[in-house]
Amino acid sequence: MKRYAIVSFVVVAFLLLNCIVCSAQSKVPHPRTVNDLPIDSTVRAKDENFIFQYYNIDTHVTGGIHYIRKTYHKNYIPVLENTQQGFITLRFLINANGETGRFYVTGMDRHYRPLTFDAHITTQIIAIAKGLQGWQPGMYMNEKRDSYYYLVFKMENGYIKDIVP
Amino acid sequence: MRWLLPLLLLPCKLFAQNSSARERAEKYYAMGIEYRQGSLKSQLYLDSSIIVDPTFAKGWHEKSVPYLKNGDFITWKPLIDKAVALAPNIHLGTRGWCAFSFLHDYETAIADITALETLLQGYLPSSGNGMYPLRMILGLSYREIGNETLAISTMEKSIASGNRGLYDYLHLAVTYMQVGQWDKARIALEQSIAGYPGLAENYYYLGKYQLQQHNIAAARTSFEKAKNCYLHEFHFIDPYVTPLDAVALEEIEEAIEKLK
Structure with missing residues (x-):
């Protein structure tokens, strides 16, 4: 006892x-849910009390990952002197109107340990994401809803080698 | 603050039950998965499950899942590592498959799946979502790190084992195409079409094959069929990630445009 x-x-x-x-x-x-992003002034959510994840309600961008990869390929300038290897995760909110904000970056090395990437890389990654067009907010009960989305950038020596998911 | 109730009841429950740590962990786990995945209540119950029984691999795994799905891999990794350490035969494949799917971390996928193969004495089950035999994931991982020869032999072995996934022949066909084995690619595509005739990707890659054979009219027909399938039947989709060899509608339209 x-x-x-x-x-x-x-x-x-x-x-x-x-x-x-x-x-x-x-x-x-x-x-309320793990990995919720702090509220800020960049974008207003329709319902702060219930923000979905993109996979719950099929939030997506027109053209999918094909469009995202093309946009980064066209606009990202490799940081040639950089020798960092690993992954950068960019998490953000897409509100019910298809507007984006609350961009939040985390980095990790190939062993999944925290790593702060060069600001020349991360500022570009955020800036290009802010310019992505055609976000389609997912629907729940016939209503457009807010949701979180994320992109992972596989980084190698200042180059983006891959973008998922 | 209604969620405080289970916390206040917790000591009562522990005193009231003359059950083993594992049984109590199972109960907390069952309560945890009743709530929305990743929600505070769900995570608190899962925390309880692994506190009363720290060897409860299922609890560690379940607690890790929302972090994975939300892209918080730094938090996910030590939790799934704990599950793997406690029950490698169950969770090694999961960790490898997740690294493959969510991060395109092919090195981790190869290490985990081959370790599982050794542990299970040559046998490999399917991925956690049931869509893939893990041996196909292994083959695709070899392909993505540039070892196409090992990729093809691994995929062929996977298909021969009888543990089939929906997209096995499609992946095999694309891999054959990457190394210029066009006849084998055509045969694999025909097998993929026979198994899944409404899939847009089948006709997109068939069109690519026909272009290589300089059969422009057939390629145009295939790309149009791919578009029709994409819009009205099926395309390769996963709610969490864009699978390897999946094609976007825009890619199909670009292929059609180039032939005009």
Whole structure:
């Protein structure tokens, strides 16, 4: 019984701490779901209380990854002196009107460890993403809804080697 | 604050049940997956499952999934690694398939799938979504790192094993085309069409083959058929990612435009 008491105390303490940390991270109502982005002034969501993920409601861009790759191929200038290898994830919001904002970049090396990429790379990646046109917000219950989307850039020596998903 | 209720009830539940750690973990897991994936409630229940039983691989895996789907691979990786360490025969294939699909991290995919093959003494099951035999994923990974010869032999072995995926012959055909084995590509495309006659990609790549054979009229017909299939029947789609060898409508239209 004593062991159960200790375990239950640890569990409750952990979970309460978790709640306190979560609630301290940003203003209401975040984070209701893991990886919610902090609210900012770049774009207004139709419903801050329920933002979908792109795969829940088929949010997409006209031309798909083919269009995205072509746009980056045309506009991205390789940073030749850079020797970093790994992945850059760009997560952002597409609101119910098809407007984008809340761009958030994270980098990691090939072993999935955090890595801060050269700002000459990341600023270009964000700027080109802001220029992508033709976002089609997904539908839920016959209504256009807000959703999060992300792009992953496979980086090698300042070049974009691949873009997923 | 209604979600606080399960937390407050937690000690009562623990005292009330004379069950093993694994049974309690299973209960919390079952409660966790009732809620929206990645939601606070879901993650808290999954946290509970792995706190009461830290050896509960299923809990670690399930907790990792929303991070994967949301592109937070830095958080996903240690969680899935824990699941792999606890139950490699179940989760090695999942980690390799996810690295392949979500990141095009072919090196991790190859390492994980070959490790699983060794563990299972030569056998490889299908991917987590059931769409792919893992051996096809292995073959595609070899292709994408530039080892087409090993890719083809691996894909052929996968098909011969009888564990078939919907797109096996299509991937094999595209790989044959990449190395200039055009007759084999045609045969594989015919097999792909026989198995999946409404798939746009089948006719797009058939058109590419016919272009290589200088049969312009046939290529035009194939590209038009690809467009028709894309608009009215099927194309290669996955809700999370754009699969390898999938074709966009714009690519088909560009191919048609070039022949005008």
